[in-house]
Amino acid sequence: MPKVTMSVNGRQVSGECEDRTLLVHFLRENLGLTGTHVGCDTSQCGACVVHVDGLAVKSCTMLAAQADGSNVTTIEGLAKGDELHPMQAAFREHHGLQCGFCTPGMIMAGIDIVNRKGGPNLDEKTVREELEGNICRCTGYHNIVKAILDANAKMSGAQAAE
């Protein structure tokens, strides 16, 4: 079986996997990083979003071999010790999660939205449109949108867009 090597949450890791192994399964099964979830077969739900070289990627649409040599960040890599990432803190503060299953993907997507579109002009409509690739069945999105806007304000120093 081929060997893949990558940096995951700042740590160099390598492992053997079949050619067909998806990145999400490599993370979950080889590395035991079970925070990244699988919710569908068709790359529609977004529960598996991680960052690869700084960009949000659905880890169920990428082979582990394709991520060879990349820098991967998962939900487990966001907090610095006890200090939560502002997006994580905002999800808690605004009750942006219920069952928590879509949450890692939502948080990773939320950070990516702020990275790409963040700043004082990020508005509710844009956040809702940018969340196109993530499905949540519990929250009705209301509080997820609030959390991302609040985290945007904190991450970019902008005023909260209420």
Add this chain to the structure above:
Amino acid sequence: MGADGLGQRVLRKEDRRFITGKSRYTDDIAVARATHAVFVRSPYAHARIRNIDASEALAMPGVHAVLTGKDFAEDKLGSLICGWMIHSKDGTPMKVGAHPSIAADTVKHVGDQVAVVIADTREQARDAAEKVAVDYEELPAVIDPVKAMEPGAPQIHPEAPNNHIFTWPIGDEAATDAAFKDAAHVVKIDVVNNRLIPNAIEPRAALAVYDEAEESYTLYNTTQNPHVARLVLSAFVGVAPEHKLRVVGPDVGGGFGSKIYVYPEETVCLWASKKVGRPVRWTAERTESFLTDAHARDHVTHAEMAFDADHRIIGFKVNTIANIGAYMQIFSSVTPTYLYGTLLSGQYDMKNIYCEVTAVYTNTNCVDAYRGAGRPEATYLLERLIEKAAREMGVDRVELRRKNFIKSFPHQTPVIMNYDSGDFDALIEKALELADYKGLPARKEEAKTRGKLRGLGFSTYIEACGLAPSAAVGSLGAGVGQWESAEVRVNPTGNVEVLTGSHSHGQGHETVFAQLIADRLGIGVENVQIVHGDTDKVQFGMGTYGSRSGPVGLNAIHKALEKVEAKAKKIAAHLMEAAEDDIVIEGGKLKVAGTDKELSFGEVSLAAYTAHNLPQGIEPGLKEGAFYDPINFTFPSGCHVCEVEVDPDTGHTEIVKFTAVDDFGNIMNPMIVEGQVHGGLTQGIGQAMFEGCIYDKETGQLLTGSYMDYCMPRAADVPSYTLGHSTTVCPSNPLGLKGCGEAGAIGSPPSVINAIIDATGSDNIAMPATPERVWRAIHG
């Protein structure tokens, strides 16, 4: 009241593990030597199994076993069950066919399991499953429930001739017919309540571990009620004795009813783990979820409502055909009957109702309870009808509702329920204000200048939830009690563990339940641990569904807490040398009334466990248990108002504002209650505008078998919501709670459709109101 007390927006204790990726769902649990199960499923809606040849699969790498329905039957394991007996109007019991965990002779819907492959890895099991050769003789299938009852239709279960399960009546037929004779107006409607797929984002999963040394089993499972699963698996399927079976529902990624049931995959994994001598893991792919998670709704209804000359409702007649699918599950029989027919009175004072529900087998997946369960179907019918009646009679739709509202409580409806409290005028009043109903004509005019059609729709609802009480549900045919259990353990160091039979799968119990303890014992929520979801830890419970965790589960904790407080008072009185009657509990302290003497709960609990100085006859320790069985259902109610803009050129509908005003009785944590409403509204809007499960009418193939075909509401499809509350306290439980979990999904669908009807002027709108349907309604 402390910062963590009742009624406060306390942030959730459980969130940290979810937002840092440290949660543990079933598929995350690692056990040594686990094997993987992959099911071989029927590609046909109806077929006889002639032969299964597993020889090629068995020879493949990593494969331990290929097990079939024949193997399951040879081990004399039982059928899955329906938990609620319904009798037909002629007095005969419902006709239930067998529901085997693996089909042995015939398959009855696409996705029915015919074999399971157990292999070292998921990929090996999947590869081998493709090589299991099943020889089918395809049989004619029937998908439409009306056609299923026609002479000559394919027969699905020999026990149910003409695929007829029951025809269940409720209400007084003769009195209702007589009322119709006096009617000044009769309004008629035909509605279809579209079939839905629940789609919790975590797919169902099971991990079964057989322990040869103890001859015992552990099942980690995506379940909403572990104890009931253990009961069914032991008492009916017979896969393990109850005391040798531990069921754990760890973190569960949403349920909405779809994880109440005991599913075939769970029984098969348990059975197979002993057969192969290794733990067996199964996790559904999303397409398996679409094929096999219990579906919902699927009613075809004709109804008529009679009004007198003063526009008062004098009679209501309903005829509903309920598609049950290929097998009955735990709540299949109660959802379209006692959870539907008993709510047909809604918020209205009507003397005469008669309803008949005919339940029918078809070659489709099982249909069962999903968020709201029966009550969304009743509300949709009633609120479409009231709105239609207002249009036909030329009266104001708000005034027609107000005129017919129930004004005093308790109120006995003609269909069993005794509503305990409510104030429906207050709900609609607040909704009119928050939705700015007065400004609607101006907004309609403004929209017209942009070429858009603007409309507003109302819905009022009442639901019976807090599923209990045992005596009442028993008299209606339930197979189990509907109480809840709790145990409160105050530790020697003063922190507290609470064991509850409720199960949390996103609702926030770890926080809300802790708030009750924190408030009463004067400690922070972080000093309270809520233990749930494990039959080895909690002695018994009925799980979470039907908005029962607050009204039933939390009141069980309250009852156990009262016992703890009573014992603590005795000990405190002894320690402070005061009379027991003089001890009061305030802010978590046990005080001697009228003095400055006081002890904290922690001091009393330490004394209880050191036991050096206890009153005579008092046992050491400070932990108490309780079973709580309420005296009535609870009756949340509300008024939902949807405002839409329709583009007449495309039929695209945008929800521009959604206002929900609800009465949930007392509220423990407004943040969590609002979150429950947001989620329910989005599922209801999903039903109204996007979601619909579609089978090919001839072949029974599921055409909406993935997220690419079944339209789930996404963030841009729904608005931010405007919520309000108008509270009447529930008089039938000590904490005054009514429950909030299902309300959003019950109240929203008719308000959306009524809004589109208001915008377009056409009442030929069916759910889901896709752009094509709306366009056709506008353009005839």
